[in-house]
Amino acid sequence: MNDMHDITSELRDWIKEPSPLREDGVERVARLVHDTPQQRGWLPIAAGRSGRVPTFAGGAVVGAVMVVLVGLLLALIGTPEPVSAPAAMSPSPSPISDTPAWPGVSLEFVPDGCSDACATDDRVWAVEAEHRGDIGSTQVIAFGPTGAPWFVSDDTLWRLGEPGVIGPSLGRGGFGDNGSVTDLAVAAAGTAWVASDRGLRSFDGETWTDHWTETGLADLAIAPDGTVHAVGGGGGGAEITVVRVDGDDVSSEVVEVLSREYYPTAIAVDDDGRTWVGAIASGYVPPAQGESLLARSDGLTWEVLRPESWGTVDAAIWGLANSNGELWANLVMLARDGGGITHHIGRFDGQEWDLYPATAEEQRDLWISLAIGGDGTVWLIAGGGEDGSEGGVLAFDRQELEWTRFLGEFEFGALAIAPDGTVVATTIPGFDEDGRLFAIRR
Amino acid sequence: MDTVLVVRAQEGDEAAFAEITATIYGHLQQIAYRVLRDPQLAQDATQRALVRIWQKLPRLRDPSRFDAWCYRFVVNACADEARQARRALPQTFSDVEPITPDEMGRIADHDLLERAFEQLSVDHRAVIVLHHYLDLTLESTAETLGISVGTAKSRLNRAMTRLRATMHADAAGGARAPEGVAR
Numbered sequence: 240m241n242d243m244h245d246i247t248s249e250l251r252d253w254i255k256e257p258s259p260l261r262e263d264g265v266e267r268v269a270r271l272v273h274d275t276p277q278q279r280g281w282l283p284i285a286a287g288r289s290g291r292v293p294t295f296a297g298g299a300v301v302g303a304v305m306v307v308l309v310g311l312l313l314a315l316i317g318t319p320e321p322v323s324a325p326a327a328m329s330p331s332p333s334p335i336s337d338t339p340a341w342p343g344v345s346l347e348f349v350p351d352g353c354s355d356a357c358a359t360d361d362r363v364w365a366v367e368a369e370h371r372g373d374i375g376s377t378q379v380i381a382f383g384p385t386g387a388p389w390f391v392s393d394d395t396l397w398r399l400g401e402p403g404v405i406g407p408s409l410g411r412g413g414f415g416d417n418g419s420v421t422d423l424a425v426a427a428a429g430t431a432w433v434a435s436d437r438g439l440r441s442f443d444g445e446t447w448t449d450h451w452t453e454t455g456l457a458d459l460a461i462a463p464d465g466t467v468h469a470v471g472g473g474g475g476g477a478e479i480t481v482v483r484v485d486g487d488d489v490s491s492e493v494v495e496v497l498s499r500e501y502y503p504t505a506i507a508v509d510d511d512g513r514t515w516v517g518a519i520a521s522g523y524v525p526p527a528q529g530e531s532l533l534a535r536s537d538g539l540t541w542e543v544l545r546p547e548s549w550g551t552v553d554a555a556i557w558g559l560a561n562s563n564g565e566l567w568a569n570l571v572m573l574a575r576d577g578g579g580i581t582h583h584i585g586r587f588d589g590q591e592w593d594l595y596p597a598t599a600e601e602q603r604d605l606w607i608s609l610a611i612g613g614d615g616t617v618w619l620i621a622g623g624g625e626d627g628s629e630g631g632v633l634a635f636d637r638q639e640l641e642w643t644r645f646l647g648e649f650e651f652g653a654l655a656i657a658p659d660g661t662v663v664a665t666t667i668p669g670f671d672e673d674g675r676l677f678a679i680r681r
Numbered sequence: 682m683d684t685v686l687v688v689r690a691q692e693g694d695e696a697a698f699a700e701i702t703a704t705i706y707g708h709l710q711q712i713a714y715r716v717l718r719d720p721q722l723a724q725d726a727t728q729r730a731l732v733r734i735w736q737k738l739p740r741l742r743d744p745s746r747f748d749a750w751c752y753r754f755v756v757n758a759c760a761d762e763a764r765q766a767r768r769a770l771p772q773t774f775s776d777v778e779p780i781t782p783d784e785m786g787r788i789a790d791h792d793l794l795e796r797a798f799e800q801l802s803v804d805h806r807a808v809i810v811l812h813h814y815l816d817l818t819l820e821s822t823a824e825t826l827g828i829s830v831g832t833a834k835s836r837l838n839r840a841m842t843r844l845r846a847t848m849h850a851d852a853a854g855g856a857r858a859p860e861g862v863a864r
Contacts, residue, residue, distance in 0.1 A: 252791075264724050268706070275736060277739050548829070591835065
């Protein structure tokens with residue numbers, strides 16, 4: 240090797256050398272293709288029972304018309320293979336209605352719940368309960384180890400409990416006005432943790448415990464080792480503070496490396512025990528040159544991170560999540576050259592960050608929340624775009640690089656994934672008389 | 682690729698897809714081989730990719746983008762094949778003796794490249810193949826892989842840095858990394 244420092248030309252020569260290949264696999268592909276149905280756009284062939292979900296009452300009719308039209312089209316073009324759907328399209332049995340954690344709840348199949356590019360086994364249900372308490376606006380959802388969903392609305396913590404009844408209330412948390420609760424998580428032991436403008440509280444099923452009241456908190460995360468971490472403060476010169484609860488021990492530390500003008504938005508603990516904190520600058524104002532909106536601690540020191548792959552733009556962090564050894568981020572990239580704001584999903588595999596930009600359609604959304612399914616699907620909720628963007632629940636398949644939008648006509652406020660993989664999202668204002676709770680399965 | 686053929690295949694015409702397969706099979710297989718460096722794995726990856734392409738074809742919105750769209754499936758199929766190969770064949774350490782300085786003169790540069798390349802992850806191999814074998818721009822490479830241009834650039838830089846480092850270590854007779862597809 241004459242020049243070990245410049246191997247590019249050598250590489251280009253080497254990689255274009257002839258290869259020892261035979262093209263004898265074409266016929267096998269033809270056989271495989273013959274036995275493999277194509278995945279059509281999701282068609283509402285198996286319309287669910289209509290009537291109980293007025294919003295979608297027209298879906299079955301539209302679906303029936305579409306089936307006829309598609310049938311005619313296929314007949315005209317002489318395609319021998321019908322659109323495959325029947326087995327996977329059955330609205331029942333549904334996953335969570337058979338789960339003890341969801342007693343007394345009926346699920347209404349939503350035939351047109353998937354807006355575009357759905358897989359044949361994507362399904363959506365509206366969650367119906369026979370009775371509802373006065374839950375009010377639901378801000379956050381979380382699942383406990385038993386698969387039971389928990390909610391916080393106004394100043395009350397709720398759990399789906401008795402058959403046919405949402406509730407009863409497990410206790411008034413004293414969280415203050417609606418909107419003050421920022422996050423909810425349920426630990427493996429069943430203790431619910433609530434972060435709010437008033438600090439960090441937990442509920443063990445009988446009593447409430449205050450763990451932190453010195454600052455409001457923006458986000459919390461339960462680490463793989465069971466410790467609870469929350470971040471708060473910031474903005475207007477206040478210190479950004481991370482609170483850590485380990486059993487009865489409560490400690491805190493200031494994240495000095497992040498500007499006090501930033502607002503922390505997200506916290507996560509990766510499988511190596513490192514704590515990550517993301518932030519945004521007020522009003523989308525880019526941070527000063529050289530400053531970062533992402534910090535990480537190894538337990539001893541904090542460092543700010545400016546990943547090379549993020550380029551020269553600044554990234555505001557709207558959400559962080561740890562899943563299967565990978566850290567995921569909901570990013571808003573702020574271009575300094577007037578290029579505007581773009582949305583990305585970031586994935587850190589332990590060594591480097593990959594960025595997955597949103598498609599043009601999803602760029603118009605305002606992304607909220609972030610959750611990673613067991614199959615690696617990234618889930619977000621979209622809402623509140625300024626230029627007529629849709630709402631809905633977004634799913635990003637990293638393998639296929641495909642986006643799917645569910646229930647685009649609704650604006651959602653909270654999202655969580657059940658242990659069985661069912662995605663649950665509630666609309667704004669929440670799971671009350673005017674709001675809805677939906678379950679999605681893919 | 683003839684967009685009329687693509688549209689027919691999108692509508693479920695297996696004969697049209699057979700024509701497409703006959704046209705692109707070799708090209709996709711060459712790409713898969715460049716990533717996997719194994720003829721059998723490359724063939725399996727190509728077939729896996731083509732079946733997935735058939736399945737997903739109705740969702741391709743712009744038939745004129747068919748060729749670039751296919752590359753993504755090949756890269757994903759290569760990653761799947763590499764994962765399965767790792768599971769089936771536990772990593773072993775090479776029994777080849779480290780290369781001594783005296784032997785350097787007998788070893789072609791391409792052998793060093795081959796061995797260093799095989800230490801790269803599939804992600805790193807793919808970005809090199811798309812950029813240096815298919816001559817895609819970084820923008821097109823990023824689009825094919827569904828990642829940002831910054832990520833593509835970063836990934837390519839890391840791949841090349843690791844390639845150089847491995848070649849240095851190899852040439853210096855350093856410790857050998859495990860064989861097989863790295864991750």
